[in-house]
Amino acid sequence: MPDLESVVRDIAEEMRERSDRGDVATYIPELASVSPAAFGIAVAGADGEMVAAGDCDMPFSIQSISKAFTLTLALGKVGDRVWRRVGREPSGSPFNSIVQLEAEHGIPRNPFINAGAIAVTDIILSGHQPREALGEILRFMQFLAEDNSIFIDEAVAASEQRTGFRNRALANYMKSFDVLENPVDYTLGVYFHHCAIAMSCRQLAMAGRFLAHNGRNPATGLSVVSAERARRINAVMLTCGHYDGSGEFAYRVGLPGKSGVGGGILAIAPGKASIAVWSPGLDASGNSHLGRIALEALTQRMGWSVF
Numbered sequence: 337m338p339d340l341e342s343v344v345r346d347i348a349e350e351m352r353e354r355s356d357r358g359d360v361a362t363y364i365p366e367l368a369s370v371s372p373a374a375f376g377i378a379v380a381g382a383d384g385e386m387v388a389a390g391d392c393d394m395p396f397s398i399q400s401i402s403k404a405f406t407l408t409l410a411l412g413k414v415g416d417r418v419w420r421r422v423g424r425e426p427s428g429s430p431f432n433s434i435v436q437l438e439a440e441h442g443i444p445r446n447p448f449i450n451a452g453a454i455a456v457t458d459i460i461l462s463g464h465q466p467r468e469a470l471g472e473i474l475r476f477m478q479f480l481a482e483d484n485s486i487f488i489d490e491a492v493a494a495s496e497q498r499t500g501f502r503n504r505a506l507a508n509y510m511k512s513f514d515v516l517e518n519p520v521d522y523t524l525g526v527y528f529h530h531c532a533i534a535m536s537c538r539q540l541a542m543a544g545r546f547l548a549h550n551g552r553n554p555a556t557g558l559s560v561v562s563a564e565r566a567r568r569i570n571a572v573m574l575t576c577g578h579y580d581g582s583g584e585f586a587y588r589v590g591l592p593g594k595s596g597v598g599g600g601i602l603a604i605a606p607g608k609a610s611i612a613v614w615s616p617g618l619d620a621s622g623n624s625h626l627g628r629i630a631l632e633a634l635t636q637r638m639g640w641s642v643f
């Protein structure tokens with residue numbers, strides 16, 4: 337059995353030396369200034385061990401990785417009624433695409449493309465003020481990671497509020513089909529802010545543990561969701577978590593994963609580990625270039641692919 341510590345250390349060193357690093361996202365101006373030289377990795381194992389290397393303690397903008405956690409909260413709130421407002425099929429389209437909404441009655445294809453995540457945020461918001469809904473999401477992340485220092489980067493949220501015209505279009509378009517219940521500005525305000533949650537790889541790997549262990553925190557044994565729900569969230573992450581790069585990620589890495597344009601990826605090796613990687617340079621689909629390569633190396637060396 338390969339030694340996880342040396343595998344993780346080797347991967348961090350190999351990634352630090354590579355010159356192909358992808359391109360940092362610029363459409364959210366505040367993300368454009370992050371250095372592409374960063375690389376972090378953290379693996380939370382089944383026995384409570386944590387193996388981490390590189391910039392594993394540096395907070396980064398989790399962006400769309402938050403969508404895996406908002407889906408969990410929305411399922412907790414309304415159960416399978418979530419699927420009345422959002423599908424669970426891969427879109428094969430970019431994360432911010434609008435094309436498929438017109439033909440499909442404003443119902444987004446899945447909860448991880450932007451349109452779908454905005455619909456999921458609207459479910460969490462219903463019955464609350466935006467500040468309360470956002471507080472619920474942030475406290476959920478802090479609870480899962482067992483770390484109250486996790487925060488919302490207000491500069492990133494404001495940057496996206498100012499420039500998020502595409503998301504505004506998606507939300508208004510869905511609102512015209514009555515897919516959103518709340519005022520568009522309220523829903524988008526919560527959405528932009530949960531995307532702006534800042535976490536380190538170590539915190540993110542901690543937060544993902546319940547997905548790797550049948551819905552339970554392996555350290556405390558406490559149940560976060562049922563085993564069936566954890567399985568289903570992982571299924572949607574595997575098929576939709578990387579947008580039009582989901583097939584490629586499954587082919588190369590072989591794990592459920594959720595990416596964000598901040599350059600983070602949360603990947604789940606069921607029964608084995610919750611893994612977070614971060615490298616800000618992105619590939620053409622908006623997923624971390626070196627993050628994916630590092631996860632491919634990790635799953636190959638550890639034999640962790642689900643296939």
Ligand code: DON
Pocket residue numbers: 398399400401431432450496503528531595596597598621622623
């Ligand atoms: O809505 C957006 O465009 C961003 N807040 C999140 C997009 C994202 O992270 C896509 N992921 N790779």
